[in-house]
Amino acid sequence: MNTRLRPADLAREHGLSTQAVRNYERDGFLPPASRTESGYRVYTEVHAAALRAFLALVRAYGHATAGGIMHAVHDDDLDRALTLVDRGHALLSRDRETLAAVRQAVDHLVPEGHPHDLPAGTGWSIGELAHRLGVTAATVRAWERAGILVPVRNRATGYRVFGAADVRDAELAHLLRRGGYPLAHIATVVEQVRTAGGTDSLARALAGWREKLTQRGLAMLDAAARLGEYVRLRP
Structure with a gap:
């Protein structure tokens, strides 16, 4: 956890620019980095875990919600962070129920x-x-x-x-x-x-949306694992 990492080390793992990593820190999605005497940022495995969690949350919930979750974690407000996670799962569940209802309705058009x-x-x-x-x-x-x-x-x-x-x-x-x-x-x-x-185009649209829901659900599983890892690593 005390391994010293450069912005480039974090960026390389995700194919990002070093400026993107700095921006994420500036926006509060990563915890503040310490500085060397010459002013260079010093990151650790905690920052690497934070970046993995944030990017996984973006894929699962979108940028705004992901940012809100990370801000809540950094404010030590896990209840708020988990509430945002719960809302995302509730929306996914509602989308699945609506999709099922529409698919059933299509059979009786x-x-x-x-x-x-x-x-x-x-x-x-x-x-x-x-x-x-x-x-x-x-x-x-x-x-x-x-x-x-x-x-x-x-x-x-x-x-x-x-x-x-x-x-x-x-x-x-x-x-x-x-x-x-x-x-x-x-x-x-x-x-x-x-x-x-x-209903050919409708069937294609519903099939495509079902696949998107599946991918979003899998992204949420990955995001939960990454977020849990980061929360455990935080001091």
């Missing part, structure tokens, strides 16, 4: 039309749908502009009303967006679901 009007009080408001998905109303409107959602309007108020088919389409859109698919592609997939005119 039938053409569905959207009536021009619905009685007052029927269906979901834009706020209710946004809350259900954990997104903003602005996001729902963006999906509508892209043709992903086609809500009807309440005759009395003029407000959007989202029926069961809209909720299904929104769940699918939310899933595919987290998979990195652009809105134009999602609109095509949802239209196929809506009209049951063919």
